[in-house]
Amino acid sequence: GAGVSQSPSNKVTEKGKDVELRCDPISGHTALYWYRQSLGQGLEFLIYFQGNSAPDKSGLPSDRFSAERTGGSVSTLTIQRTQQEDSAVYLCASSYSSGGPPPPTNTQYFGPGTRLTVL
Amino acid sequence: SQQGEEDPQALSIQEGENATMNCSYKTSINNLQWYRQNSGRGLVHLILIRSNEREKHSGRLRVTLDTSKKSSSLLITASRAADTASYFCATAGANSKLTFGKGITLSVRP
Numbered sequence: 489g490a491g492v493s494q495s496p497s498n499k500v501t502e503k504g505k506d507v508e509l510r511c512d513p514i515s516g517h518t519a520l521y522w523y524r525q526s527l528g529q530g531l532e533f534l535i536y537f538q539g540n541s542a543p544d545k546s547g548l549p550s551d552r553f554s555a556e557r558t559g560g561s562v563s564t565l566t567i568q569r570t571q572q573e574d575s576a577v578y579l580c581a582s583s584y585s586s587g588g589p590p591p592p593t594n595t596q597y598f599g600p601g602t603r604l605t606v607l
Numbered sequence: 608s609q610q611g612e613e614d615p616q617a618l619s620i621q622e623g624e625n626a627t628m629n630c631s632y633k634t635s636i637n638n639l640q641w642y643r644q645n646s647g648r649g650l651v652h653l654i655l656i657r658s659n660e661r662e663k664h665s666g667r668l669r670v671t672l673d674t675s676k677k678s679s680s681l682l683i684t685a686s687r688a689a690d691t692a693s694y695f696c697a698t699a700g701a702n703s704k705l706t707f708g709k710g711i712t713l714s715v716r717p
Contacts, residue, residue, distance in 0.1 A: 492649075521705075530695065530709035531650075544704060579649065594699055595640065598649040 490514070492599035494580050500605045501570055509565045509602045513582030520563050521596060522555060523579045531579065537563060570606045577601040611639075611696040611708030619714040626683040628711045630696030631676075637699045639672055641681045644693045644710070653694075654681075688717045
């Protein structure tokens with residue numbers, strides 16, 4: 489079946505512009521995650537959705553960052569007034585999660601990422 | 608903040624040798640997972656070990672977990688050039704959130 493897809497795969501923008509990144513999770517996966525990975529670094533957690541709600545958005549670095557999820561499926565991550573330090577690969581992952589007591593496993597399936605370059 | 612800390616940061620071995628990578632963490636966990644990343648793009652799940660398990664095998668992979676020492680190790684036996692990648696450990700707490708380490712860069716020389 490189809491995996492997690494992200495678009496665009498690459499995005500080059502000018503400082504100060506807004507960008508929207510899209511994630512299509514695996515069908516039936518209720519949990520969706522956004523991460524950011526700067527060059528040579530580990531993954532930095534940004535936000536987690538369970539269904540359409542975001543119980544944990546603690547990783548969003550500033551109020552320029554926002555994300556939404558509609559219909560329990562597609563999610564968009566929006567960065568307003570982009571800065572050069574926003575340049576990174578933005579990764580989306582999904583997993584099946586009941587949202588109740590901890591699931592027995594919460595393996596995350598990652599998309600290929602969007603490489604964002606802010607000039 | 609990152610919970611998992613991998614060790615070493617980089618590892619270079621000859622094809623056929625075994626590769627051992629370690630991960631330490633700070634807080635209690637529900638499970639610990641290892642992921643692999645090629646070319647800085649999407650991560651691929653390798654193996655998951657629950658907090659009540661001590662050892663798990665999957666093909667050429669062997670993972671151990673010592674909750675008393677808050678550490679895990681990933682062993683890749685009979686390494687191949689295609690194993691060259693970055694490897695991340697990730698810890699899962701009481702919720703569904705995974706916390707990743709900074710990763711280990713493994714180079715397998717042909």
